[in-house]
Amino acid sequence: MTSSDTVHVYWRPGCPYCAMLRRGLKRTGLPVEWHNIWTDQRAAARVRAVTGGDETVPTVEIAGKAMVNPTTQQVLTAVRERAPHLAPPEPQPRRSWLPWRRRTVS
16 A cells, blocks of 8 residues: 555554544544554654654654644544545435424425
C-alpha cells in the first residue's frame, strides 16, 4: 500500500487518546496502518519531525497531511478532503420505527 491508500496512525501502548481513536476509527472501516512508536524507531522519528521534537500521540497522517491528537471526526474530514477514495459512504438517516414520526407534512 502506498501512503495515499491508507491512514497512518502513530501510537504507543497505554495512551488513552490512542485507545479512543482506535475505537472510533474501527467503527468507520477506514484502512488504517498502526505504527507503535515504542517499537518502530522510524515511526518515532516521523512523529518527532511532525510535532517539533515531541513524541505526542496519536499522530495521524493522511496523504501527506499530519494531525496531532485528532478526533475520529477530524480524521474523517481530512480523509474526505485529501483522500476521498478512502472515505466510507455517508451514513443514511435512520428511519424511525415510531409510526407517528413517519408522517410527512404536505
